[in-house]
Amino acid sequence: MQLFNFVDQLFLVTGAAQGIGAAIVKSLVQAGAQVVGLDIQADKLDDLRVALEPQEFSAYQLDVSCSQEVEMSIEQIEHNLGPIAGLVNVAGILRSKPVVALTDADWEQTFAVNATGVFNMSRSVAQHMIPRRSGAIITVSSNAANVPRQRMAAYAASKAASTQFTRCLGLELASFGIRCNIVSPGSTDTPMQQLLWTDATTQESVLIGSLKTFRTGIPLGKIATPKDIANGVLFLLSEQACHITMHDLRIDGGATLGH
Template structure:
């Protein structure tokens, strides 16, 4: 995303908190927000991963360790960020897990873990940040969801269900916060070149199969003919957090190369 020398309007000079910041899309969001002029709190359960991201962007990123599945830990880290860095003006919930399995093979533990991180974790993070934004009557919240929230995926029911819950949560929150001048939107990636995506691959040919589609698994291919780079998703997040999206809220922006056919 191109930015001016002074940074992106509505982002430059602000404090941003990003969960899932230790790698993949979350790390790309941290880098994009820094490039747009924000100071970023990089939050991840993987403390060393978050510190590595912070060390690569010295002076603009501070790492914090927290498990988004632990509401008390989320409350503490949000307090720590506001106390050490200042009022949070941008919140991005990008933490997520994937434990692929058919519904019949999904364990109680994996189902609970998917909901705890991908849905309840998003709820807790947004709630804690929103509670602080409301008295200030400004701010932008963005959830990194998934196109699996709107299109069934074989072997991904727990993930898809949790992402669908997070998407509707964000839209409801956007409605509740609109009167306070706070926007809440969702960016829903499709297949993106991250460690989570590669977890699903078993051979060097898998990337090509994702692009082409898989009729046996009822999976549509990617019309644009490429798998997304994490930066593609991060650019969409920065846009929705910026003043260029000042009249956009409660929206779900699919960034999937057309894979969902707008379903």
């Protein structure tokens, strides 16, 4: 039995070329949705398009940090494909360094994608949703937005910004029937996460925790899959979540102990 039905609905997913974004695209397509995947990585985005043929998927190369590109793309999508029912902000980058080693460029690029990108996409899409008085916006943040992590200050701060922005957006758009929610993954088996795994011991320490780095482990004893995150996103996009807004759904196997 199909759990979610998104037939005849159009959804946008940023960061669609790999990892969590690609998993969300595939899950939405399987649920009958028409999906537009947006990513700066044109080659990987094209690979996804080929893999999904002949299903309802379109690929747009886009730098979410550029407001002009975003505005132009959203206008084109609305004109050519129809009304956008939902947006999922997934695009993100990680610069894993101690604070004293972060460069100006590291900080600026992290915020440009992880925070400003969410603002650019959400603002543009919301402008089209408001007259229709319907829609859903999901921001994929991180449990690091709520719990300090070593070597992740820029990433965590940018995710905290996008989390609180999405809550504020949800408050402003609630009177128009538009719901805005956050999904906050913990350690997930994606290319970004794998950059942090220098050897098997590193991955094991994620599961059992590390007193040296003041990090708890994962009570459920496993790393999330991108599909695990996609399942939460689809729920929040669906009619089953029609009375949920400004919520932060933590999908981290209990790693932040419900904080």
